[in-house]
Amino acid sequence: MANEVGATPGEVAIAWVAAKGSLPIIGPRKVAPLESNLASIKVALSVEQIARLDEVGAVAPIFPHAMLDVPETWQGYAGGRAEQFVCPSSRWPD
Numbered sequence: 001m002a003n004e005v006g007a008t009p010g011e012v013a014i015a016w017v018a019a020k021g022s023l024p025i026i027g028p029r030k031v032a033p034l035e036s037n038l039a040s041i042k043v044a045l046s047v048e049q050i051a052r053l054d055e056v057g058a059v060a061p062i063f064p065h066a067m068l069d070v071p072e073t074w075q076g077y078a079g080g081r082a083e084q085f086v087c088p089s090s091r092w093p094d
Contacts, residue, residue: 005044011039012045015045016045016057026038
């Protein structure tokens with residue numbers, strides 16, 4: 001992505017965070033990294049590029065969320081009768 005937009009990976013990362021509506025906190029100790037961080041202001045990411053970065057930067061679900069998406073888990077919780085439960089959560093089986 002950095003080569004694609006003609007910037008450094010750090011500049012792309014800061015621009016991506018900024019594009020999400022957050023104010024990235026930068027804290028370099030020397031002038032050169034500060035200038036690089038500030039150069040991210042000039043990086044313009046397209047909607048498609050932001051979507052690609054979102055996809056590769058997505059965090060995999062961890063316990064217990066990864067476990068909750070397994071139908072066998074629901075059956076175990078419900079004593080093998082999960083289909084008889086009506087739950088407002090979208091995670092529960094219908």
